[in-house]
Amino acid sequence: MLRSLLAGALAAALVAPVVPAAPAAAAPVPRRIDYTGWTSAADFAAGDLQGVVVNRGRLVMETPVATRRYARQQYDVAQWVSPWRTPGFDLTELIASWDARTPGNSWIEVQVRGRTGGGRTSSWDVLGRWASGDRFIRRTSVPAQGDDLAGVNVDTWRTTARIADWQLRVLLMRGQGAPSPRVDGVGAMSSRLPRVSGVATSAPGSRPRVVLSVPRYSQMVHRGHYPRWGGGGRAWCSPTATSMVLGRYDALPRAGEYGWVPDGHAAPWVDHAARSTYDAAYRGTGNWPFNTAYAATRTEDAFVTRLRNLREARRFIEAGIPLVASVSFGRGELDGAPISSTNGHLLVIVGFTAAGDVIVNDPAARSAARVRRTYARGQFEDAWIPTSGGLVYVIRDLAHPLPHPARHTNW
Template sequence: MSRPPSRRTVLAAALVVTAATGTGAALPATAAEAAPEAPGAAGAPAGPLVDNAFWTSYADWRAGAAHGVRAVSGARPSLVIATPAGTTTYADPHTGRTTTWEYATWTSPLHRPKVPATEVIASWNASTPAGTWLQVELRGRYGDGTDTPWYVMGRWTSGDGDGDIRRTSLDGQSDGRSSIWTDTFAVDDAASGTRLAAYRLRLTLHRTPGSGLTPVVHRIGAMASDIPDRFTVPASTPGLARELTVPRYSQNTHIGQYPEYDNGGEAWCSPTSSQMIIEYWGRVPTAEELAWVNPDFDDPQVCHAARYTYDYQYEGCGNWPFNAAYAATYRELSSAVTRLGSLADVETLVGAGIPVITSQSFLKEELTGAGYGTSGHLMTVIGFTAEGDVIANDPASPSNPAVRRVYRRAEWETIWLRTKRYNASGKVASGTGGVCYVYWPAKPSAAQSRALRSVGLL
């Protein structure tokens, strides 16, 4: 059946969109589909149209339905495999290998978002040693009480060695009322009034049989939202003048590098942005981790980020949760994908020292000083001028020194927050409606905690 265009803007390229399609067999249901009903470990909504819910504490892990997993307490509570619930096989469509895995599952309590949702995006923080991987699924409940299927929101591993699966999204999932678009659950026809009133998340942890290995999951959750269609938004009132010192990397210095990871350059806005913020927090890949990169290439850590955020079905590095998950593989970093309500929310985070990676699309004439147009692009907000304009590290720049840009506040806020726009052909296209990635220390300061809590991330 044909489906309307998704609001999920493709992020594989800064100047050109490349969407990939594919199929893969869903894993068999391996856990009881019921879990205790509870409000879940929800943060306050980032705005009246957004609800964030995350499970991360020892009590959160204990509140779910466990089948072969156990909760581990400590400074950073986690979920691990205890005694596997059984074995399953997975035919990897990207390697051609069919492999047997031990598995264990955890299913969250039923969460009822504060706003009935048209879209849901899951994100997670975990480590997966070689020979392990995880799958994240979502099962929604519509307002009429009927349930969606278990939708696969991602099959993920931090590695890509011979014993690992290939990170992948799974398009083609639908029940005729909702569908999965790469990394986003979306109601097919929001105008029909169909909304998701509740959902559960299910984690399935996998490991090589008999190995004793385990993924370690520190955080899982989702952002649910119902953003109305809008071509424009009112500009928020400036409230902060501050600039954070964030490393500057250009994606365009990597043009033509590593065709197997979408060929560098204009396709690498997301991992380049992620790498800037990872290094802002003082984390870098080791020399050993970078040894595979051609020594003639500058900024090998950007190549590394592209490789380890690459989605083998999407055939690009712009999968939102995969970027957030990559950031959280670094020591004591947390991450999430969410939506923010305005630049005032970004000011709250930047004021606490937390930069924000944002997703936007625009024509060349819609963003003064950019010098390009894009169907989907990531850049990093690092501060605000005294006039309230946005200081951004824009990776779509010709060189590292040119990455720092200042963009007009009203223009920038519109291209980020709108859900509808006109493309270069004059046709209506989609916008992201305020989607962003946020990365922060696993042990935030008091000021950082207050800022994160105010936008629903703690």
């Protein structure tokens, strides 16, 4: 057949004008993603310690360097500033993650600033004011910070200039008579992603079916619960998904921790997770690093990053680590989903079929019995990669080390 086509083309060329060849298709724009974390004594020692010391691999306040008035209270302040990080591309977005403990009236504030290749430095922008509880301060993002080279959209730092490198600052705050907060780790994912409306489906390869054992919880059974923490139901996909992953590691809160939840509430640990991830400024429980910060208080490691495709996701599943993924889709774009469309939704990737389709625990199901779903590989990647940029929560315990990153820099 090929020979016949070539012969016909040659004959046509003898009687028809020469038509210039079509230009070659443009090479795919690379998805630039980098994750950098500081989690050890040596990591922290490489930064600038101002009033803090490294004790057993953790940052704690030693001698305050300032005081601060916040929420009608006075706080001692100390801080740690990371080294500058150069990811090798001009980033457009950055999302931080942290692992901290805030006993008593203590809390932390995480900030970022960037620098252009020409040496212009931005202001420090706040990525979160965070405490594990809500007795003394309200956990919150800080809106309206688009002042110079970047701005903050809830949990995401978005640049307006060509930022070549970035730096984090962690402020430790301690009220009168309170113990110091403790920072076990801090990091950030920076990225520069192509603007695309769809993606070519990644090849699944020849792999057997794999499914992790992950408990199934429905966010919808919490409809109307606690309006002051988002109101349950459709609003609680993120803490419900986070709770499912914690359940895999037997790291859910114990009964005494959610004793304030009335009897009869299904899966009361989800109510606890919603309270523990609520963002007062955003007025919701979907702040990404607030969810991983909550998870990090209960297990070994948790952070926000982006993946490039489902092949990378499968590496985590094969390592025994389920992933909380952020998706959005329109009507008819994700067959079998329990909701017709969404501007943003969190669910848990728990496995893959032999054909490479995605097995998930989708908390939007009306009951726990309907949470397990299978989505077509191409439809899922289209709902995940172009929308959230392939965003995931990585939550794991000591028994499940991260897959070796090989050539990847995003974990």
